[in-house]
Amino acid sequence: MTFDLFDALEATEQSQEQLAPGAFVLRAFALPYVQQLLPALAAIEQASPFRHLITPGGFRMSVAMTCCGELGWTSDRRGYRYSAIDPDTGRHWPPLPTVFLQLAQSAAAQAGFDGFMPEACLINRYEPGTRLTLHQDKDELDYGAPIVSVSLGIPAMFLFGGNARNDKAARVPLFHGDVVVWGGPDRLRFHGILPLKEAEHSLLGRQRINLTFRKVA
Ligand code: MD3
Ligand code: FE
Numbered sequence: 001m002t003f004d005l006f007d008a009l010e011a012t013e014q015s016q017e018q019l020a021p022g023a024f025v026l027r028a029f030a031l032p033y034v035q036q037l038l039p040a041l042a043a044i045e046q047a048s049p050f051r052h053l054i055t056p057g058g059f060r061m062s063v064a065m066t067c068c069g070e071l072g073w074t075s076d077r078r079g080y081r082y083s084a085i086d087p088d089t090g091r092h093w094p095p096l097p098t099v100f101l102q103l104a105q106s107a108a109a110q111a112g113f114d115g116f117m118p119e120a121c122l123i124n125r126y127e128p129g130t131r132l133t134l135h136q137d138k139d140e141l142d143y144g145a146p147i148v149s150v151s152l153g154i155p156a157m158f159l160f161g162g163n164a165r166n167d168k169a170a171r172v173p174l175f176h177g178d179v180v181v182w183g184g185p186d187r188l189r190f191h192g193i194l195p196l197k198e199a200e201h202s203l204l205g206r207q208r209i210n211l212t213f214r215k216v217a
Contacts, residue, residue, distance in 0.1 A: 010155070010175045016110075019160060019172060022146075022184035024111040030150050031177040033103045037152070038203065040097035041123070044068045047094040048086045050125050056080065062130040063193075069096040071120040071216050073139065080139055082120060082216050096121055103179075104148045104213040111181035113146045118213035126156065126208040132193040134161055134169065137214075145215035146183030152176055152211075153204035154196060161190030176201060 011027040018024055030037070050064035053075040067073060071082040072093040086093050100121055108116035124132070137147065151174040158180075161169035167190065174180070182189075200206050 011177065019170070019180075020186045020189075022182060022186040023160070024181045025172065025174075026107055026110060026179040026181065027175075028177045029107055029110070029179040030103055030152070033099055034152070034177065034203070036099040037103070037150075040099055041209065044094045044097075044123065047091075048072075048089055050123075051088055061132075063132055064125040066123050066125075067121060068094045068100070068123065069118065069120045073120060073122050082139060100211065100213070103150065107148050107150075107179045107181055108146055111146065111183070113181065113183055116146060116148070116213075117215060118145075118148070119216045120214045122212045122214070124210040124212070126154075126193065126196050126210070128154070128196045128198040128206055131195040134159060134165060134190045134192040136188055136190055138188065140214055140216050142215050142217065143187045144184075146181050147187070148213040149180045149182070150211040150213075151178045151180075151208065153201045153208040154199040154206065156196055156208050156210075157194040159190075159192040159194060161192070163189060165190055176204075 014029055015027045048066045050066045052064050053061045055075055056079050071084055072086060074083050074087055084092060104118055105116050153176055155173055155175045158172040158174050159169040160172055161167050
């Protein structure tokens with residue numbers, strides 16, 4: 001067990017930070033929704049279980065993923081794509097729960113993006129030691145729409161890079177209940193998650209769940 005400042009921090013009061021012209025951190029914004037989010041998440045997991053995607057290069061991702069909404073994101077040896085069908089179940093992805101949509105829309109509006117209508121919610125599950133290497137999200141057609149991301153469970157250090165892979169990345173700690181809205185000029189920035197430190201969360205145990213809401217088409 002480690003008890004340092006980073007592990008101990010979890011915002012309980014809402015506040016807002018602007019990381020860049022189009023990037024807003026809404027601390028603790030999701031806390032009022034958590035009680036409804038967790039059972040909805042459990043139902044999604046039941047219908048479309050978490051899986052470790054294989055990248056087109058043949059690597060198994062350490063982060064496990066599932067999706068809900070009209071479209072989900074998948075990857076295999078043929079490439080990355082959005083699909084209405086979960087390839088692991090052969091069925092549609094579970095629908096976007098109302099509480100997910102309400103949270104995503106009110107966070108987007110808070111950051112100045114009214115009328116956000118996500119078709120996809122990607123759900124990432126991290127355990128201590130897992131990471132997401134620097135990448136860009138380029139598989140959506142509408143870069144005008146924001147991405148809304150919700151962090152739940154143990155903390156993570158987010159890497160907020162530039163428009164080129166080698167640009168120096170800022171580090172932003174993300175805690176249970178934090179929501180980040182990324183839009184406009186910052187939509188194509190490189191980003192990633194450092195390997196998670198060992199930690200345990202009172203509601204989610206040794207895991208971090210990240211929801212990202214996207215308008216795809
Ligand atoms: C900044 N997920 O699923 S969410 C991803 O915490 C992904 O699981 C991370 O990167 C996670 O693709 C980060 C925040 C996020 C998502 C998309 C962005 C930040 C972004 C696109 C552009 C800039
Ligand atoms: Fe990403």
